[in-house]
Amino acid sequence: MLSQVEQSKTLSTLLVDDDRQFRTGIRTFLSLSQIQDRAINVIGEADHPALALSLTKEHTPDLILIDMELIEGDGLSLLQQLRDSNASSKTLVLSGHQEDYWIYQAMQLGANGYVFKGQVAQQLLDAIATVMQNQIYLPPEVATGFFRKFQKTQASLPSQLGQPCNLSERENDVLYWLVQGASNDEIAKQLYISVATVKVHLTNIFLKLQVTSRTQAIVVAIKMNLIQS
Template identity: 75%
Template sequence: MLNQAEKTKTLSAVLVDDDHQFRAGIRSLLNFYTVQDQSISVVGEANRPDLALSLVGDKQPDFVLIDMELIGGDGLSLLQQIQDSGSSCKTLVLSGHEEDSWIYQAMQTGADGYVFKSQVTQQLQDAIASIMDDQIYLPPEVATGFFRRFQTTQASLPSQIGQPCDLSERENEVLYWLVQGASNVVIAKELYISVATVKAHLTNIFLKLQVTSRTQAIVAAIKMNLVQS
């Protein structure tokens, strides 16, 4: 059971969108949300990638909500910059683009989830809960079999993903469950190991695959045929 301190802890968020009215609407939604028994506080807003990156560095939010089209840049470049900065914050794309190609690009670049703006009121709270639980969130209508479709696409992997390499037996087991969309807690239960051990294995997997996020590791695993269906 959560103690009182845990119940009152607040998740911090940064909103990045070029439409100030949309940001205001999202801010209002977040004020009513509770995720993992925690309220949400918006600690910063930006309409440009450079301003957003500065906020991420200064505020160190728990998660960032990112539009794909921004003033003076785009969401993909911001996602990459956040990855390169070493920030541990989660990233959730809120986009009006519902085509698979946009989703592929965002997830390949390291986004933890993707929500259609047309369905934001129905999906946003669940999406935030998922990414904060170390899971990947995709709209239900595209989630089924999404990563398996990477096997039949010609999309290139991000340049930082290296060549196939040997993983230990345990690392392969962790990678298998990662591809299934399992959280660290679920992986730990399935393999009868601690969550800390799962995190250690994931760190090694990321290093060997030369990736920086769960989504990039999943994409790499599928493209390299490192896991079986």
């Protein structure tokens, strides 16, 4: 058992995945890593929602890493049950599912972030650090899928005006391409402006939306319905 002082210096994590080999790999990877000078302590593993919920209630982990494919259920049902139980743990999806449906549903059910399994080595630690700072983690390739599904869903609803926002026409153009997952270079090419000008527009967009990152800007843009298809 870890002492109270030791616990304060660690990030308690629960692994929920039906693949034992994958869980072993993630456990090893996390054991060799730190987040903001905090060691990562895996306090348990589960392969089905009922066990995950039991371990969450028993240990109250800081973070739960969730696969979408589980035994006797799936990650979406687990996210729903965690939300219904008012669990305080942060939730980060690690999934091989890249379909828009899974991404959109997971975020709608309160996931704090979504990482494709093929990008775990490159993105997992950054994702964990981000969600533990009470921010949403969506790399561009995930955010794009979320937005595509969001657009389709909104198209089936009565037309609504976005919330008031004083973005200029050019800033709206930059924001549109940002949400599509475009890099600064790609935005510059699409709008026939310099990369330096793109950066200036992004700075203004961040200030007006009161965000500090590209991911946060995408999430706010979606929530405020600022982007029209």
